[in-house]
Amino acid sequence: MPTLQDFQTERATWCPGCGDFGVLNAMQKAVINLGIEPDDIVVVSGIGCSGKMAQHFGAYGLHSLHGRSLPTAQAVKLANRKLTVFAAGGDGDGFGIGMGHFIHAIRRNIDITYIVMDNHIYGLTTGQASPTSDEGAKTKTSPYGTVEAPIAPLQLALAQNCGFVAQGFSGNIKQLTTLIEKAVLHKGFSFVNVFSPCVTFNKVNTYEFYKSHLVNLDEDPSYDPHDRVQALRRVAEAGNVVVGLIYEDPHRQSFEESLHGYPETPMVHNDLSLGEADYETILASFR
Amino acid sequence: MVREFGWKVGGKQGEGIDSTGEIYAIALHRMGYYVFSYRHFMSLIKGGHTNYKIRVADRLIRHHGDDVHVLIAFDQTTIDYNWNDMVDGGVVIFDASAFTATKPSERNVHLFGVPLTDIAKEAGGPIMKNMVAIGVTAAINQFSPDDFIPVVRDKFGRKGQAVVDSNMEALRRGYAYFLEHYNVFFPAPAKPTAPAPDHLYISGNQAVAFGALAGGCRLLAAYPITPATEIMYWVLQYFPKYGGVVIQAEDEIAAVNMAIGANYAGVRAMTSTSGPGFSLMMEALGLAGMSETPLVIVDVQRSGPSTGLPTKTEQSDLNEAVFGTHGEIPRIVLTPRTVEECFLYTAEAFNLAERYQCPVIVLSDLFMGMSFHSVDQLPVSNVSIDRGKLISDEDLARLGRWEYQRYDHTVPDGISPRALPGQRNGRHVALGNEHNGVGIEVEDLETRVNQMAKRARKLLHFNHWSGVTVDGPDRASLALIGFGSTWGVLEEAREVLANEGIEVKHIHFSRVLPFPAEAFRAAMDGVEKGLVVELNSTGQLRHLIQQFAGYHERMDSCLKFNGDPISLREILTRAREVFPTGVLN
Numbered sequence: 001m002p003t004l005q006d007f008q009t010e011r012a013t014w015c016p017g018c019g020d021f022g023v024l025n026a027m028q029k030a031v032i033n034l035g036i037e038p039d040d041i042v043v044v045s046g047i048g049c050s051g052k053m054a055q056h057f058g059a060y061g062l063h064s065l066h067g068r069s070l071p072t073a074q075a076v077k078l079a080n081r082k083l084t085v086f087a088a089g090g091d092g093d094g095f096g097i098g099m100g101h102f103i104h105a106i107r108r109n110i111d112i113t114y115i116v117m118d119n120h121i122y123g124l125t126t127g128q129a130s131p132t133s134d135e136g137a138k139t140k141t142s143p144y145g146t147v148e149a150p151i152a153p154l155q156l157a158l159a160q161n162c163g164f165v166a167q168g169f170s171g172n173i174k175q176l177t178t179l180i181e182k183a184v185l186h187k188g189f190s191f192v193n194v195f196s197p198c199v200t201f202n203k204v205n206t207y208e209f210y211k212s213h214l215v216n217l218d219e220d221p222s223y224d225p226h227d228r229v230q231a232l233r234r235v236a237e238a239g240n241v242v243v244g245l246i247y248e249d250p251h252r253q254s255f256e257e258s259l260h261g262y263p264e265t266p267m268v269h270n271d272l273s274l275g276e277a278d279y280e281t282i283l284a285s286f287r
Numbered sequence: 288m289v290r291e292f293g294w295k296v297g298g299k300q301g302e303g304i305d306s307t308g309e310i311y312a313i314a315l316h317r318m319g320y321y322v323f324s325y326r327h328f329m330s331l332i333k334g335g336h337t338n339y340k341i342r343v344a345d346r347l348i349r350h351h352g353d354d355v356h357v358l359i360a361f362d363q364t365t366i367d368y369n370w371n372d373m374v375d376g377g378v379v380i381f382d383a384s385a386f387t388a389t390k391p392s393e394r395n396v397h398l399f400g401v402p403l404t405d406i407a408k409e410a411g412g413p414i415m416k417n418m419v420a421i422g423v424t425a426a427i428n429q430f431s432p433d434d435f436i437p438v439v440r441d442k443f444g445r446k447g448q449a450v451v452d453s454n455m456e457a458l459r460r461g462y463a464y465f466l467e468h469y470n471v472f473f474p475a476p477a478k479p480t481a482p483a484p485d486h487l488y489i490s491g492n493q494a495v496a497f498g499a500l501a502g503g504c505r506l507l508a509a510y511p512i513t514p515a516t517e518i519m520y521w522v523l524q525y526f527p528k529y530g531g532v533v534i535q536a537e538d539e540i541a542a543v544n545m546a547i548g549a550n551y552a553g554v555r556a557m558t559s560t561s562g563p564g565f566s567l568m569m570e571a572l573g574l575a576g577m578s579e580t581p582l583v584i585v586d587v588q589r590s591g592p593s594t595g596l597p598t599k600t601e602q603s604d605l606n607e608a609v610f611g612t613h614g615e616i617p618r619i620v621l622t623p624r625t626v627e628e629c630f631l632y633t634a635e636a637f638n639l640a641e642r643y644q645c646p647v648i649v650l651s652d653l654f655m656g657m658s659f660h661s662v663d664q665l666p667v668s669n670v671s672i673d674r675g676k677l678i679s680d681e682d683l684a685r686l687g688r689w690e691y692q693r694y695d696h697t698v699p700d701g702i703s704p705r706a707l708p709g710q711r712n713g714r715h716v717a718l719g720n721e722h723n724g725v726g727i728e729v730e731d732l733e734t735r736v737n738q739m740a741k742r743a744r745k746l747l748h749f750n751h752w753s754g755v756t757v758d759g760p761d762r763a764s765l766a767l768i769g770f771g772s773t774w775g776v777l778e779e780a781r782e783v784l785a786n787e788g789i790e791v792k793h794i795h796f797s798r799v800l801p802f803p804a805e806a807f808r809a810a811m812d813g814v815e816k817g818l819v820v821e822l823n824s825t826g827q828l829r830h831l832i833q834q835f836a837g838y839h840e841r842m843d844s845c846l847k848f849n850g851d852p853i854s855l856r857e858i859l860t861r862a863r864e865v866f867p868t869g870v871l872n
């Protein structure tokens with residue numbers, strides 16, 4: 001069984017107190033609890049402070065381009081279906097420059113887990129407004145407060161009928177670990193949005209803010225995470241400031257299960273050579 | 288002796304022009320002729336002018352030819368548009384049920400009205416006017432209607448024998464009508480004496496797609512775009528049979544990043560696109576270069592810039608293929624000259640991408656990709672699979688944790704072995720940031736320089752094939768120079784000039800990166816004037832030659848960028864201007 005030791009890399013370069021440490025911790029604990037070897041995991045990240053996840057996680061990593069972790073991660077998974085594949089990045093990465101890929105990854109439903117470290121700010125580029133910045137948030141690029149409405153990631157995912165939607169908080173690693181474990185076990189695309197405070201550039205959406213405002217749906221016995229319409233309503237009512245397993249549809253077929261001809265064995269083990277008979281058949285089609 | 292003829296059918300888009308051309312072309316190909324078909328079409332679905340040109344010959348041809356002997360016109364626009372390409376004494380068959388044709392100018396070209404639509408109605412339905420037209424030209428070319436039975440059966444057999452019969456009936460009626468009313472003929476050339484009975488009729492796009500399959504590609508991620516979409520169609524038919532996957536990505540950025548992801552995980556993958564999509568891939572091209580991830584991109588060029596002329600040809604992405612993306616990366620750019628090379632180079636691109644762990648760009652174009660060519664054979668036996676340097680499980684087992692250096696900059700040839708996810712002890716991060724040996728981003732000055740040098744070193748000793756072909760006499764003071772799809776028409780130009788007593792060689796690039804400077808210089812030995820023929824407005828190849836090989840004062844340009852493929856006549860006209868023939872003769 002793998003232990004935390006097996007994942008140890010150099011000390012992460014995030015600011016002390018950065019929420020991303022908590023996400024890293026929870027991701028590592030989740031795969032350890034599930035008994036997945038680090039050599040069988042690929043973390044594909046975008047660009048941003050959060051994008052460093054590929055380097056800090058300690059598995060195979062692909063630190064891709066700003067906004068492009070999702071297409072890259074989906075193909076890694078298709079190439080080798082035995083791997084556990086994470087896509088990870090920030091809110092700017094995923095809901096700004098990479099937004100298109102998010103919706104399409106949900107539609108495609110390839111069996112990967114997408115973790116967004118949502119700090120409502122552009123961290124790595126030192127504090128500009130992000131697509132999830134609260135309306136009115138004062139940042140370097142919105143000195144009088146943002147006038148654009150924030151993205152509602154959970155509602156978007158729910159509207160697109162994402163098979164697994166959860167939201168966690170870096171300040172509650174125990175719950176986040178459980179959510180990530182469930183996300184990894186889910187067959188198909190799973191989405192975990194994490195409130196991961198940027199202690200350096202966001203003085204509003206802080207640990208304290210979340211601790212005093214978050215509604216924990218996991219602790220609400222009346223909440224049914226299989227009811228998508230209820231999920232949409234509860235998230236909207238709480239102004240998105242909720243955590244827990246928001247929605248899961250355990251029955252949706254993944255891309256891999258539905259695609260005509262997609263092999264059972266990992267594609268990476270395919271025999272690549274064509275035989276004489278193959279060539280003959282194909283050449284005959286051109287005669 | 289007639290050795291070839293040109294045939295064209297034209298009308299409004301959506302009238303079945305393509306299938307008319309296709310049936311005629313395949314029928315003649317199967318009779319043993321060599322056929323080259325070029326499709327002229329517009330970026331709309333209904334209306335507009337479209338035509339399908341077929342050149343038929345008793346020998347292998349590489350170009351659709353300048354001349355039209357027989358033109359089938361479904362509207363007056365077709366006559367106006369193609370009038371100047373008609374040979375003296377040529378025949379225009381027009382649909383007399385639809386319009387009364389007029390000659391755009393007084394010329395010795397016959398206009399014959401045949402009530403194509405009315406005859407089709409009698410045979411069973413107006414949509415068969417195309418089959419009537421085929422029957423008419425079968426009569427003009429003095430074929431037998433029976434020669435067309437196999438193709439008609441192939442084309443319509445799925446719809447049942449009744450449909451086959453009525454289409455053949457339409458064809459026979461057109462045939463009979465012409466014999467009854469007219470007696471101008473263009474007998475087809477004698478069939479090739481030694482026809483390859485198994486010769487192939489294949490487009491550049493199909494050859495690229497087949498090459499990809501043969502080369503071990505098992506994942507294509509692409510976004511639809513003319514003229515590259517046909518690659519997707521072909522691959523969709525075959526990949527699933529070989530455990531492969533085709534993904535219609537949400538855009539070209541996703542497509543290229545998917546290809547990178549799959550390659551990283553060990554599956555040969557590519558993306559196919561055209562100019563606008565290729566532009567969207569520039570950032571990812573750099574990621575592949577920096578992270579040393581194999582990647583194959585096929586760019587079937589069309590007229591740019593921007594959306595440009597979406598259904599017209601050009602060779603204007605050369606600069607982008609060679610220089611595109613910010614920063615500096617090693618890359619390979621292949622420019623296949625023929626469909627055979629489209630097949631072989633695409634297959635080989637996957638070997639090169641894995642051997643050198645860098646992007647390989649295959650530059651085709653609309654003319655190459657969408658034209659259908661009769662060729663004797665594809666070089667299937669030349670295909671081999673070489674996965675390049677992959678570290679073995681045993682070697683990894685010998686290393687301690689985190690000791691495997693994915694980006695070891697000390698390897699002499701710069702190519703450090705890859706480990707694939709899932710391998711024990713092979714963990715590393717592939718990344719677009721500058722990095723150290725295990726793939727952790729670092730910014731120290733020495734590492735940066737070492738890693739830049741490592742990547743640049745990989746292609747220094749590239750010597751798989753020369754990348755330059757030379758046709759014609761060894762020693763000649765004049766040279767026609769081109770790259771990619773213009774090889775065929777340039778060869779014809781060289782032959783014509785040679786027959787006129789002009790000593791000229793033909794130097795052609797089948798690869799532009801790594802630039803084959805040495806081979807080019809050897810080819811240029813003794814050449815006093817080189818005419819660089821290319822389909823763009825700024826002379827991109829000429830500038831590339833000058834940058835990499837010199838010869839500034841000895842180069843002249845023949846440029847074309849109106850969207851049509853270059854004709855033999857245009858090359859000859861320019862060559863006669865540029866080459867000092869008077870002095871030589």
Ligand SMILES: Cc1ncc(C[n+]2csc(CCOP(=O)(O)OP(=O)(O)O)c2C)c(N)n1
Nearest residue numbers: 047048049050066090091092093122123124
């Ligand atoms: C194409 C491109 N545009 C811009 C950038 C600059 N850039 C790097 S990270 C980033 C935003 C980071 O914000 P976010 O994704 O929220 O991640 P965080 O740093 O907050 O974790 C930007 C704009 C880039 N790397 N690439």
Ligand code: SF4
Nearest residue numbers: 015018049123198199
């Ligand atoms: S700037 Fe913000 S997001 Fe980036 S490491 Fe520091 S705290 Fe974390």
